[in-house]
Amino acid sequence: MNKTASVVIVxxxxxxxxxxxxxxxxxxxxxxxxxxxxLCSGATGRCGAGIRMQWGTEMNCRxxxxxxxxxxTANEVLEYDGDVEFKQGGYLIIAATEKEVAQFQKNxxxxxxxxxxxxxxxxxxxxxxxxxxxxxxxxxxxFNPKDGHLNPFxxxxxxxxxxxxxxVEIMKYTExxxxxxxxxxxxxxxxxxxxxSTPVVVxxxxxxxxxxxxxxxxxxxxxxxxxxxLVTEAVEPMQGPMFMSFxxxxxxxxxxxxxxxxxxGDPTEPRDLRVTSSWEFLEEMAKTxxxxxxxxxxxxxxxxxxxxxxxxxxxxxxxxPVKDVEGFFLAxxxxxxxxxxxxxxxxxxxxxxxxxxxxxxxxxxxxDRFEKGELILEPSVV
Amino acid sequence: xxxxxxxPMEKDLESVIPPKERLAKGPVAxxxxxxxxxxxxxYTHCARGAIKEFEDINDRPQLNYDICNGCxxxxxxxxxxxxxxxxxxYSDTEALVKIPYELLPLPEEGTFVTGLDRGGKPICRxxxxxxxxxxxQDRTPIISLAVPKDLSMTVRFLSLEDYYDDNxxxxxxxxxxxxxxxxxxxxxxxxxxxxxRISRCGMGPCQGRTCQQLIMEEIAKATGEHIENIKVHNYxxxxxxxxxxxxxxxxxxx
Numbered sequence: 001m002n003k004t005a006s007v008v009i010v011x012x013x014x015x016x017x018x019x020x021x022x023x024x025x026x027x028x029x030x031x032x033x034x035x036x037x038x039l040c041s042g043a044t045g046r047c048g049a050g051i052r053m054q055w056g057t058e059m060n061c062r063x064x065x066x067x068x069x070x071x072x073t074a075n076e077v078l079e080y081d082g083d084v085e086f087k088q089g090g091y092l093i094i095a096a097t098e099k100e101v102a103q104f105q106k107n108x109x110x111x112x113x114x115x116x117x118x119x120x121x122x123x124x125x126x127x128x129x130x131x132x133x134x135x136x137x138x139x140x141x142x143f144n145p146k147d148g149h150l151n152p153f154x155x156x157x158x159x160x161x162x163x164x165x166x167x168v169e170i171m172k173y174t175e176x177x178x179x180x181x182x183x184x185x186x187x188x189x190x191x192x193x194x195x196x197s198t199p200v201v202v203x204x205x206x207x208x209x210x211x212x213x214x215x216x217x218x219x220x221x222x223x224x225x226x227x228x229x230l231v232t233e234a235v236e237p238m239q240g241p242m243f244m245s246f247x248x249x250x251x252x253x254x255x256x257x258x259x260x261x262x263x264x265g266d267p268t269e270p271r272d273l274r275v276t277s278s279w280e281f282l283e284e285m286a287k288t289x290x291x292x293x294x295x296x297x298x299x300x301x302x303x304x305x306x307x308x309x310x311x312x313x314x315x316x317x318x319x320x321p322v323k324d325v326e327g328f329f330l331a332x333x334x335x336x337x338x339x340x341x342x343x344x345x346x347x348x349x350x351x352x353x354x355x356x357x358x359x360x361x362x363x364x365x366x367x368d369r370f371e372k373g374e375l376i377l378e379p380s381v382v
Numbered sequence: 383x384x385x386x387x388x389x390p391m392e393k394d395l396e397s398v399i400p401p402k403e404r405l406a407k408g409p410v411a412x413x414x415x416x417x418x419x420x421x422x423x424x425y426t427h428c429a430r431g432a433i434k435e436f437e438d439i440n441d442r443p444q445l446n447y448d449i450c451n452g453c454x455x456x457x458x459x460x461x462x463x464x465x466x467x468x469x470x471x472y473s474d475t476e477a478l479v480k481i482p483y484e485l486l487p488l489p490e491e492g493t494f495v496t497g498l499d500r501g502g503k504p505i506c507r508x509x510x511x512x513x514x515x516x517x518x519q520d521r522t523p524i525i526s527l528a529v530p531k532d533l534s535m536t537v538r539f540l541s542l543e544d545y546y547d548d549n550x551x552x553x554x555x556x557x558x559x560x561x562x563x564x565x566x567x568x569x570x571x572x573x574x575x576x577x578x579r580i581s582r583c584g585m586g587p588c589q590g591r592t593c594q595q596l597i598m599e600e601i602a603k604a605t606g607e608h609i610e611n612i613k614v615h616n617y618x619x620x621x622x623x624x625x626x627x628x629x630x631x632x633x634x635x636x
Contacts, residue, residue, distance in 0.1 A: 004473070014395045028494075037575075038573065038575065038576045039576075040579055041575070045579055068558060153579040153580050154580070157580060193627060231585075233586070233587050257582070276620065277619050282619075282620075282629050283629055286626045286627070286629040289626060296626055297625065297626050297627030298625055298626075298627060299625065299626060300587070300623035300624060300625050300626075301620070301624060301625075301626055301629075302586070302587050302589060302625065303585070303589065303618045303619075303620075304618060304619050304620070305616075305618050360624055372585075
């Protein structure tokens with residue numbers, strides 16, 4: 001199979017599908033998405049699927065707000081015949097240290113100035129929102145009722161279906177084995193199913209982004225880190241918001257389906273492409289969860305798994321072109337929040353490719369920020 | 383009843399069903415011949431002499447269960463299609479029933495059909511294990527069906543239609559119907575893993591113990607692939623649900 005495309009997107013997660021949809025909507029023909037397995041087989045399908053606007057940098061706040069506003073109307077805009085299951089039960093981010101109290105109050109000021117309705121609340125107020133929590137463990141909390149949860153499989157499928165209706169081709173079970181560059185310009189993509197000539201390649205490969213970039217000789221300052229997660233059996237609705245702590249290392253949310261999804265980070269996790277599961281995670285996760293949310297001890301967990309965070313030096317995405325390779329565009333380095341930024345990724349990366357002005361200015365997130373040393377560090381990441 | 387409906391009753395069957403001990407030893411012929419008629423090919427074709435010599439050609443066949451090894455030669459030679467082979471040692475949960483079947487088209491090996499009882503009533507889903515149609519059977523093919531063990535003396539015919547219809551719930555944890563799965567396969571989901579993600583089949587407390595095999599069969603049917611080539615989904619720990627409060631004090635284990 002040899003063919004020609006105008007844009008080849010590597011990676012069939014939320015980013016790849018959203019970029020393809022936006023390009024096709026703007027009239028670009030012959031857009032191809034390639035995934036080595038199936039849609040959502042990587043980070044998108046493995047993520048905790050939380051959606052929040054409570055960030056510590058103006059950039060991330062803007063990106064998240066745009067995305068949340070999109071999710072609110074995603075079923076209609078994408079004309080999806082299923083349901084993306086957007087539940088806006090809020091995010092309750094607890095402050096367990098004095099440092100966090102100060103940081104949250106600063107963050108909330110920033111968030112409010114951008115129109116994000118977050119507020120600082122007392123332990124008692126937090127208890128009213130999540131009645132089964134142990135409020136004696138916290139000093140206070142930040143709460144935004146508009147944050148929430150979204151089904152990653154259906155959201156990606158909604159984008160993919162809409163993209164396919166607009167003429168996008170999705171090649172599943174196709175692996176990119178090389179990218180051809182001629183005179184500093186992208187010439188084509190070699191896959192295990194044949195060669196595709198194209199002037200534009202988008203790297204939306206999630207945890208494998210650094211490998212794809214190396215194919216064109218671009219060394220990204222990224223590494224992938226395993227993050228683990230578990231899900232319980234479904235129970236009656238009892239927890240509205242995502243319960244989260246940066247310093248105590250937990251996020252725990254009840255999905256609309258009724259199951260609890262929870263995860264944590266661990267600085268000793270392997271930094272390679274492993275997505276295996278460990279017992280240590282289960283034990284630490286259960287311990288932390290029961291400490292803050294004691295009644296959950298009687299709920300049965302049914303499954304654990306892992307996915308890759310594609311970590312960038314400042315925990316923010318890398319968007320846009322690469323100076324040395326014409327036609328090579330980046331949509332990676334999300335550091336654990338690529339799913340919730342999906343809609344804005346689709347918009348700004350498609351604008352980069354078409355040379356249009358950005359809906360939200362994201363030049364500060366370009367690849368050359370690392371050369372210039374202009375990092376904008378995000379303080380609020382699990 | 384046998385006289386008016388043609389369907390033998392329990393009382394009639396008592397005389398032709400071997401004792402439990404014999405059934406536990408392996409395949410054996412069940413000769414459901416209840417009428418005195420001038421017919422004896424079962425006796426003349428049995429190479430082991432398991433069927434007692436007919437004194438009168440109108441005699442009903444008398445099978446010596448200990449000599450019969452369930453070879454099935456008599457099955458295709460019975461003009462009345464009245465002989466079946468039952469092997470209750472086929473698996474822990476299933477019995478193999480060999481049925482003479484003279485209709486076309488023949489079922490395909492590896493597919494699923496509906497097992498019918500003696501009165502023609504649909505009774506269970508049955509897998510076609512083997513279709514034997516060599517020349518010496520003279521156009522009386524023998525179909526081997528795997529059926530639930532407790533139905534080994536009930537299933538005596540088959541219909542090519544699948545026992546399950548679109549409304550059958552095949553994922554009990556998440557209440558997903560076969561129709562939904564078939565629709566997803568039509569839409570292009572061709573692996574268990576993809577179907578699991580979009581439908582939640584296999585995500586519930588049983589972790590796919592029931593539904594996975596059924597989904598694999600549906601994929602095999604739709605794609606024409608052999609079921610052995612259909613991949614199972616990733617098995618994830620802990621396999622059996624466990625209370626969060628019970629997870630304590632484990633050891634390092636990747």
